[in-house]
Amino acid sequence: MAIFSKTCEYALRAVFYLAYTTVKGKKVGIKEIAEKIDSPESFLAKILQDLGRKGLISSAKGPHGGFYIEESELSRPLSDIVEAVDGHSLFTGCALGLKQCSEINPCPLHNEFKEIRSRIRQLLDSSTIGNFNEELTTGLLSLRQIV
Template sequence: MFSKTVEYAIRAMIFIAQKSKKGIKVGIKEIAKATDAPEYFIGKILQDLSRKGLVQSLKGPTGGFYLEEESSNCSLADIVKAIDGNKLFTGCGLGLKSCSEIKPCPIHNEFKKVREDIYNMLEDARIGEFSKKLEKKLTFLRRK
């Protein structure tokens, strides 16, 4: 459902939020290892998210990536939009360019409801909420 870039971005943001809660800034190597993602790719993704204000970074020996309080309240929908735009929430289920209310594709009405449900679920899911589940080992970010 998500692009690989969005998958890595979400996992990285959750990991960074978990560390930021403890006042820790994390480097790309640690993020990549913890989220089972390619280091170079994570670096590019985090640069982009940093430019868009979703994650903060600090250079130098005590630097790394971190989330300020308001950033940990960003939704998964915010991350999806920052990386891939609105296509997941507005695109045609069949990939048609001209699908609309006036000229719908065969699955337009059914897919519209699915898109709305996905958007609402991702908008309600806040990055900061995942830390507790990770700490209790109810969820995980890395495949073993």
């Protein structure tokens, strides 16, 4: 099992691409995004639709339309994306799946994973959607497989 669902992986990659590509107000079509992040086009369309409904990204229909990230959306933490797609169990759930796992009724891994979870949360809370724009522009960071 990976940390994030496939849906969430595509969502994050797409949002990173949108962020650095549309930072100047330009918009990009689903076809370009799918190609640049190496994801199935129709599936990604569904994902971005959903992110749009949730107010995490913006879109415009019609000619010259497409998806884009607004200034205010640029500073959202990554945890918003992850939570919108995969829910909050990565941040709050018990590693062994016990609903009532807590300080007073801990599972064997409770203390160990408390720290892991808070690390993950901290990382996703402190990085924003727009945080990587520069390195993505210069090509220092990658959002797809090299062919």
